Amino acid sequence: MFPSTASSNENESNDAKARIYALVNTLTDLNPNMLEIIKPIEESNALLKEVTEEIDQLNTKSLLIKLAHLAVLEQRLPDLKTKIDSYVLQLQNAKKETTNLCVDYGNVIESLKSSVLEIDENDALKTDALGIVSVNNLKLKNIQNQIQSASSQIENLERFRTVTLYHLSDTINNTKTDKELPIVEEIRRVIDKLKSRKDYSLKSAVLFTILVVYNFLADKYHITYDSTQRIAQKAASSSFASTHGVGSPLVASEGIGNMLDMFSKVGTVLGLVTVLFGLFRFAWQREGVGILAMGVMMGATSVLIPSLIKPVLGLEETETTYVEQTVKVTYDFFNSGTSGTIVYLGFLILCVLYAYFKQKEIKKYSTVVNKLEKSPKLNIDQKASELVSNEA
Numbered sequence: 001m002f003p004s005t006a007s008s009n010e011n012e013s014n015d016a017k018a019r020i021y022a023l024v025n026t027l028t029d030l031n032p033n034m035l036e037i038i039k040p041i042e043e044s045n046a047l048l049k050e051v052t053e054e055i056d057q058l059n060t061k062s063l064l065i066k067l068a069h070l071a072v073l074e075q076r077l078p079d080l081k082t083k084i085d086s087y088v089l090q091l092q093n094a095k096k097e098t099t100n101l102c103v104d105y106g107n108v109i110e111s112l113k114s115s116v117l118e119i120d121e122n123d124a125l126k127t128d129a130l131g132i133v134s135v136n137n138l139k140l141k142n143i144q145n146q147i148q149s150a151s152s153q154i155e156n157l158e159r160f161r162t163v164t165l166y167h168l169s170d171t172i173n174n175t176k177t178d179k180e181l182p183i184v185e186e187i188r189r190v191i192d193k194l195k196s197r198k199d200y201s202l203k204s205a206v207l208f209t210i211l212v213v214y215n216f217l218a219d220k221y222h223i224t225y226d227s228t229q230r231i232a233q234k235a236a237s238s239s240f241a242s243t244h245g246v247g248s249p250l251v252a253s254e255g256i257g258n259m260l261d262m263f264s265k266v267g268t269v270l271g272l273v274t275v276l277f278g279l280f281r282f283a284w285q286r287e288g289v290g291i292l293a294m295g296v297m298m299g300a301t302s303v304l305i306p307s308l309i310k311p312v313l314g315l316e317e318t319e320t321t322y323v324e325q326t327v328k329v330t331y332d333f334f335n336s337g338t339s340g341t342i343v344y345l346g347f348l349i350l351c352v353l354y355a356y357f358k359q360k361e362i363k364k365y366s367t368v369v370n371k372l373e374k375s376p377k378l379n380i381d382q383k384a385s386e387l388v389s390n391e392a
Helices: 002-028 035-059 063-117 124-175 184-220 238-244 250-285 289-313 337-374 384-391
Strands: 223-235 319-331
Touching: 002 063, 002 124, 035 063, 035 124, 063 124, 063 184, 063 337, 184 337, 250 289
Parallel strands: none
Antiparallel strands: 223 319
16 A cells, blocks of 8 residues: 555656646746837837927927927827827737736746645755746736836826827917918028027137237236347537536436427428318319418428527537447237236137027027928918017
8 A cells, every 4th residue: 555655646746847847838938028018118208208398398488489399299299199099009908918918927826836835845846946936926026017017108198198288289279370380491590690690609709719818928928138229328519518508407408409309390290281281272272372381481480490599509519429238128018917818708708608508599490490391281470570580
């Protein structure tokens, strides 16, 4: 009787091992990553993000850009609903199939656990099989989490399709004064104006950059060199000394001489101006001979009087001697100082910032143009031409 019982237990253990091997082979095909769920979720999330960003553009202060985005969204609205419905259907089918898959593999895992209990405690296969059960339970839990994610995504998509697209459609209908929307040419005019202002700002930035560099260098550095100069020294003449005394200062004679020279120069200039005025009167009105004569007399007098007075005072005999002297010459370039450098730098920063923000606007308008060009059957907004002058 005992041999028969032992043989029976051994057969049961062998059958259990055979079932374990078969069940493990079945569990090998269990992939914890359900692409049927993951792919629609990723694609639908990308779509929702794209549309949400497009809707956020409607908050811009530029009415032209707002109308352009409305035009794009209006054209995409039917396709958006179709795509969302498609993703919802894909997720519903994937959720159903994955749920059935979880049930099937759950049964396999339970069968594996039952078969493990039928083999000997000391059998190494039992330990390995229990480890496989634990790993596949984790896989099953991961798949169940993905099913839950699919349910949440279906809810998000249905809410977006029902609520968000409703508000979008309502906004389109309330904002448009007509069924017509802005054309690309009108927006391109705005882009051209923005580019012109950006280029002007960049040119100004280059100018202020040159001023900053020049002013900084001119303020910090200068040119210094040694120069040999001839310095004039005048001595009083003998006739002047005999008339005014040996102790008369040389400055007095120089002052009188300078006054006479100034009188001669001023008189000559006034005489020349008077002669020119007389010639002008004579050329246009055939009169002005008297003015010409007065100009000639004025110039002659201004030359004659100093030439008569200087000999009397002995100023023409003043001797001039020259002494060579080495002096250090410092040449400073014209500059506005440190404060000027700071002011120029401030203007430079303002020009760069202005160009930067204009470039951002250009990019924003260019993006709208690209989207409009890809959207078929876009009409013309009657107000677009009125908006252009206020945009840039």
